[in-house]
Amino acid sequence: MSTVSVDLPPYAKVVFRYGRPVVLLTALLMSIPGEIHLAEVAGWESVSMFGLFTLNVAWGMPVCVSVYAACSAVIADVAKRLSLPNRKSAQVGAVAALALALTAQDVSHWIRADYMGTSWILVGAVSAIPPIVAFHMLHMAAAPESTASEVEVEDVADDEFEADDDSAKGPRRKGKPGRPGLTEEEVNAAIESLEEAGKDVTPETLGKALGRAPRTARRYLKVIKRAEIPAAETSQAGTFQLSI
Structure with missing residues (x-):
């Protein structure tokens, strides 16, 4: 997979860097009045904290609804990218949190506009929001402490190149007929010839030198690069530690 560098115009950089947090903060601020009103309708009010203040x-409802929805969306995305054990729960929670935030805003404004009134069902549903949110956040917090993930990769160094001795010749891979693979010496010779000619060693140039497709040449380059890794770092039989 190649990396492409995109040079954004100045206005696009400003929008990309600062536009998203501004939009998120504004949306959260606009959600606060409706969610506080909904909490007050359900019976939350001012309470004395140990006689001190x-x-x-009711001001905690925006945290239990809008902020919870934002957190769930981020956790769901990270859990999916890293294949964490709680990714299914995080994805379901993100969708439920978004539905909860939308419903809370609609119901609050319907009550304010006299399109509907409160009821025991509405009070019960709103009263259940904080404990449900607390339970789900604790459930998602059960993710591993480290974000590192071990990924098993196929060790292709042994079967990517054609063996040197005649006894090992034959089909290298079942179900994949085609031209025989190249030996490691042939690939190294092609790389050396490119370097001597002052050319960059890329999948395209190596592919032309080997008479192979760039995708095949890229695979050979990966094998060569992995072969240069010290044995101490590759002693786990193809298991690599990927830290995000």
């Missing part, structure tokens, strides 16, 4: 606990 008074706290309006």
Whole structure:
């Protein structure tokens, strides 16, 4: 997989870097009044905290709804990318959190506009939001402490090149007929010839030198590069530690 560098125009860089957090913050701020109102409708009010000060606990509803939805979306994306054990729960939670945030806003504005009134069902549903959110966040927190993930990769160094002795000749891979593979010496010779000619060793140039497709040449380059890794780093039989 090749990496492409894209030079964005200045205005696009500003939008990409600062636009997203501004939009997110604005959306969260606009969600606060409706969610606080919904909490107040359900019966949350100001309470005395140990006689020291008074706290309006209804202000916690935006955290349980909008902020929870934002957190769930991020956790679901990270869990999917790293294949964490809780990725299914995180994805389901992200969808449920978005539905919860949308419903909370709609219901609050319907009540304010006198399209509907409160009921015991609505009060019960709103009252259940904080414990449900707390339970799901604790469940998603059961992810591994480290974000490192071990990935098993096929060790192709042994079967990518054609063996030198005649006794090992024959089909290298079942079900994949075609031209016989090249030996490691042939690939190294082609690389040396490119370097002597002052050419960059890329999948395209190596492919032309070997008479192979760039994709095949890229695979050979990966094998050569892996062969140069010290034995101490490759002693686990093709198991690599990928740290994100």
